[in-house]
Amino acid sequence: MTTDHSADKSVFDRRESEARSYCRSFDTVFASASGSHMTDTVGKTYIDFLAGCSSLNYGHNDPDMKQALVDHISADGIAHGLDMYTEQKAAFLRAYEDIILKPRGMDHKVMMTGPTGTNAVEAAIKLARKVTGRRNVVSFTNGFHGMTMGALALTGNAGKRAGAGNSCGGLCGVTHLPYDGAFGEGVDTLEQIRMMVNNPSSGVDKPAAFIFEPIQGEGGLNAASQEWIEGVGKLAKEIGALIIVDDIQSGCGRSGTYFGFEGMDLDPDMITQAKSLSGFGLPLAALLIKPEHDIWKPAEHNGTFRGNTHAFVTGRVALEKFWKTEDFQQQVQEKAVMLTAGLQAVADAVPGAKLKGRGMMQGVDVGSGDLAGDICARCFEKGLIIETSGAHDEVVKVLAPLTTPTDTFRKGLAILLEATQDAVGTTQLAAE
Secondary structure, three states, X not given: OOOOOOOOOHHHHHHOOOOOOXXXXXXXXXXXXXXXXXXXXXXXXXXXXXXXXXXXXXXXXXXXXXXXXXXXXXXXXXXXXXXXXXXXXXXXXXXXXXXXXXXXXXXXXXXXXXXXXXXXXXXXXXHHHHHHOOOOEEEEOOOOOOOOHHHHHHOOOHHHHHHHOOXXXXXXXXXXXXXXXXXXXXXXXXXXXXHHHHOOOOOOOOOOEEEEOOEEOOOOOEEOOXXXXXXXXXXXXXXXXXXXXXXXXXXXXXXXXXXXXXXXXXXXXXXXXXXXXXXXXXXOOEEEEOHHHOOOOOOOOOOOOOOOHHXXXXXXXXXXXXXXXXXXXXXXXXXXXXXXXXXXXXXXXXXXXXXXXXXXXXXXXXXXXXHHHHHHHHHHHHOEEOEEEOOOOOEEEEOXXXXXXXXXXXXXXXXXXXXXXXXXXXXXXXXX
């Protein structure tokens, strides 16, 4: 007789490392997912406003991507090919070239790195140092770029960096300067950055590169202004540094356009891509490189799992299905307006709260990590998966799939508002 262990969580406590995190907030065993919903082993269905931390911009198990992948596997298609030539990689690259790069006037090479965003960042900083002959890389306050040693050095969060121990180790060769708005409105951080990199007595070496996120996901949904982004780009050219745009979380439509810097006078030397690049939640990461900077020697940056053939299959379908015309982008932008309105109602329920982010990467700064955590916990009880971000986890962050149906989207926002009102009411009662 077979014993049903589907809802038994004891194995996780017994065998899984203490490094696990999301499961601590969403304490159930999930069994299936479709579109914008996840269902656990006891049959409860949740609206997903986390979307694999923006790895599922097109929702769970998109039927066209799923069918393409099933067909590929059923036909004994390549499962693992290192970085050898395959017809699946060729099809993906042609689609990326025709649908993403050429319409935007971009001629970047596509480098397949190891299948995670942090590996794309590692490749970017290595190449910037190789191209310029300089070591220093400038990153910005509240930035998050990954958890491997080089990318971790760029990351601002002290708690993340603490995992590397107290010694310098690989966390060197980086200068952290203030992101746009770091000191509040009215303080021009761009002018401060300019002074620091141009003053020979500032202690800041001329950088090989500047790296920034157009919208800081883990850092609290800080969205840099067009003026600031363009200013950093111009400053980089003036001093012979490269521009690396970390578009891992804000890319693939999350910002409202495919790239988070579109419509701006910026010509990035490198762009990191991961998360929703595969379209299906499969591991895939890449570094876009301007051709003149592609000076790698063969295998100078490699990895056993660079280039995921299954992800090439689903990623191609995602590009062809969602990005061949402007229809999907228009729908995302319309949904972003709905999100802003919904979040404004949430902010109005919390004294002093304010909206953060842009596009479909928005949230509410409720001023307290405890309150934000309470709101998210109440949301989960009510059937909504949502998380916090920010230096003190003070921002309730919405990363719903871009394909979320309007009715589902409104229902999720209603749950968020109700949970917020409940949490604020409880806090006020406790204070009386």
